[in-house]
Amino acid sequence: METIKNLLMGFSVLLTPENMLYSFGGVLIGQIVGILPGLGSVIAIAVLLPFTYSLDPIPALVAFCGIYYGSQFGGAISSILINAPGTESAVMTTVDGYPMAKKGQAGRALGTAAISSFTGGMAGSILVVLLAGPLVQMIISFAAPEYLALMIFAMACITGMAEKSSQAKSIVAICTGLALGTIGLDVSFGAPRMTFGSLALYEGISFIILAIGVFAMAEVMRNVSNAKHNGLQRIHAMEVVGRVGISLKDWKLIIPTHIRCTLVGFFIGVLPGVGAATATPLCYSLEKKIIGEDNAEWGKGEIRGVAAPESANNSCAMGALMPLLTLGVPGSSSAAIMLTAFMILGIQPGPLLFQNHPDILWALLASFFIGNVMLLVINLPLVRYCVKLVQVPTELLFMSVWILAIVGSYAVGLRVFDVGMICILSVLGVVYGICKIPLAPMLVAILLGDMIEYYLAATIVLCRRSFVNFMSRPIVLLFLVLAVLVIVLPMLRDRFKKNKVQSAVDIIDAPE
Amino acid sequence: MKSRQDLLFEIKVSVFLLVFALVYVILTLVGIDTSGRFLQGNAGLDPTTFPYFIGIVFTGTAFYLLVKSIYQYRLNTEKENTDAAKGIGIPVVEKKPFPFPVKASLVPYIAFIVYIATLRLFGFILDSVLLSIVILFYLNQKNRMRNIIFAIVFPVFVFLLFNKVLDVRLPIGYIFGAKY
Numbered sequence: 001m002e003t004i005k006n007l008l009m010g011f012s013v014l015l016t017p018e019n020m021l022y023s024f025g026g027v028l029i030g031q032i033v034g035i036l037p038g039l040g041s042v043i044a045i046a047v048l049l050p051f052t053y054s055l056d057p058i059p060a061l062v063a064f065c066g067i068y069y070g071s072q073f074g075g076a077i078s079s080i081l082i083n084a085p086g087t088e089s090a091v092m093t094t095v096d097g098y099p100m101a102k103k104g105q106a107g108r109a110l111g112t113a114a115i116s117s118f119t120g121g122m123a124g125s126i127l128v129v130l131l132a133g134p135l136v137q138m139i140i141s142f143a144a145p146e147y148l149a150l151m152i153f154a155m156a157c158i159t160g161m162a163e164k165s166s167q168a169k170s171i172v173a174i175c176t177g178l179a180l181g182t183i184g185l186d187v188s189f190g191a192p193r194m195t196f197g198s199l200a201l202y203e204g205i206s207f208i209i210l211a212i213g214v215f216a217m218a219e220v221m222r223n224v225s226n227a228k229h230n231g232l233q234r235i236h237a238m239e240v241v242g243r244v245g246i247s248l249k250d251w252k253l254i255i256p257t258h259i260r261c262t263l264v265g266f267f268i269g270v271l272p273g274v275g276a277a278t279a280t281p282l283c284y285s286l287e288k289k290i291i292g293e294d295n296a297e298w299g300k301g302e303i304r305g306v307a308a309p310e311s312a313n314n315s316c317a318m319g320a321l322m323p324l325l326t327l328g329v330p331g332s333s334s335a336a337i338m339l340t341a342f343m344i345l346g347i348q349p350g351p352l353l354f355q356n357h358p359d360i361l362w363a364l365l366a367s368f369f370i371g372n373v374m375l376l377v378i379n380l381p382l383v384r385y386c387v388k389l390v391q392v393p394t395e396l397l398f399m400s401v402w403i404l405a406i407v408g409s410y411a412v413g414l415r416v417f418d419v420g421m422i423c424i425l426s427v428l429g430v431v432y433g434i435c436k437i438p439l440a441p442m443l444v445a446i447l448l449g450d451m452i453e454y455y456l457a458a459t460i461v462l463c464r465r466s467f468v469n470f471m472s473r474p475i476v477l478l479f480l481v482l483a484v485l486v487i488v489l490p491m492l493r494d495r496f497k498k499n500k501v502q503s504a505v506d507i508i509d510a511p512e
Numbered sequence: 513m514k515s516r517q518d519l520l521f522e523i524k525v526s527v528f529l530l531v532f533a534l535v536y537v538i539l540t541l542v543g544i545d546t547s548g549r550f551l552q553g554n555a556g557l558d559p560t561t562f563p564y565f566i567g568i569v570f571t572g573t574a575f576y577l578l579v580k581s582i583y584q585y586r587l588n589t590e591k592e593n594t595d596a597a598k599g600i601g602i603p604v605v606e607k608k609p610f611p612f613p614v615k616a617s618l619v620p621y622i623a624f625i626v627y628i629a630t631l632r633l634f635g636f637i638l639d640s641v642l643l644s645i646v647i648l649f650y651l652n653q654k655n656r657m658r659n660i661i662f663a664i665v666f667p668v669f670v671f672l673l674f675n676k677v678l679d680v681r682l683p684i685g686y687i688f689g690a691k692y
Binding site for chain 1: 525528529533536539540543544557558559562563566567569570573574576577580610611612613614615616617619620621624625627628631632636640643644647648650651652655658662663666667670674677678679680681682683
């Protein structure tokens, strides 16, 4: 009852023409960003952050959240019509979405994607609203040791959920993020670290500068260089013929898929470091197993093959906001950049957000519902016009992002030094891309670095330098056990699979 | 199984990471004030503790990657030698191109460095117009008119939006009378 009352209060705060306009602007930009391959919500939010400097927190946050979940909607469109996913989370949608479009069912595929995204987004929003309050009640009692254990768990998730071959590289990415975070005055003692006398480095490298440099600028440089090397490619989207929507028969088919994938997607999203890139293939293969390989045309234009990843990635995006809003801990690169947006606006996400800024929080949660309805409206009738965007000349797109990245970095401190920093950091982003080192863990680690160091010092004092005292706290123990499991279980699974394959080979090779 | 070429690349990557990690360790040794001013004994920590810890984990991971890639490379070579001894031909692997066109990236990077160096001199509008013209013509010389219009209109629009609407003062440029 309390939740419903709070949510109604959120709606009353949100429903002003200004907030509605920003919400619509946010979801529309998110939709466009999602459609355009090579851009993502991280890059969009990073370069658009300076637009918020003169805004109030509610319209600014509503717009950024709109960009965040709007990009999940848009990603499916390019997956279906040009066979190139606009976002990482829409990769699985190409598997059945593009074959559907090739069969002349583009309208049906787009309708399924829109409705599934809407269902996933709405269900995810409901789960956030229902679970955030009780979770905060639990978290409010957390002290420094619990937070430290939580950070260790987040790091373990980022490492453990990476592919086996890139686990060590994820650790390298985390270390790089933590290392970059140590530049500037340290949080506990105020000592300058690695500043070498430069006053500009005393404040450290701003997270926005890092995000713009390592993500946006590196992506621009990669794209410009590849475009020069391989020639500019013009994208031709398939035409949307007929009505965008689905029949009653299709509804009956996809509803069970929606229920399963929304739940799985949401809880995967809640885990730090595990995003839609993990949730969508998992939900797709789960559906394949439940429905059966022979009972559907998997990979050849199966409607449930579009519904599964789309409902999963949208509920996952909502789930990823849970640790951010309730704990103040970003679980993904998008959430990390969202956290920065909160902090720029003077709001610290976490349990105290529910006490100190309930109007902002509940207005934001209410905006999820309105934003999802807006996205459905944009997607169903207007999708055939949105898709024209992919035909924008790519060189103009790169240049626009480049200019916005420059402005975004300059606006942080009105210093040319910061523009120079994004140039240097883009080299790091490009080099790490060549080395196939994931960048998302680096971004999360940069933000978590200061928190880890602070909570480590506080924990040592609180636990009187005793490891036993630290481990004797039940929640600490729980997080540490989970951290170990997250790392060990995938290893054991791989070993088990390897043994299974080996024994199958032995049986085949065995003399009769 | 990874090809020999891929493994050789992995070794190079590991060496690069190891050097990078060691540079960070050296920076923590020389770049942090350990004169005692900032040391506070109660937690047993000082400003160097956390960076040292990161440096050790970073170096250790890079070293592990190096050892692993060398080991895999040796295994691969041994297997190929054994196969060759058995008369099984070594599969011919096409040489893969380097995953990033370094030469093509020189012009954008040089243009960006020049842009940064001259930002205060020329100001945001002129500098951005010049950068846009260079990059757009570098990528596409066919649509000249479109390139020029975009190169002028977009930076001017962004400048006006930020300076007049959002109140974020972008540099005007010394040559246009700005005083910083």
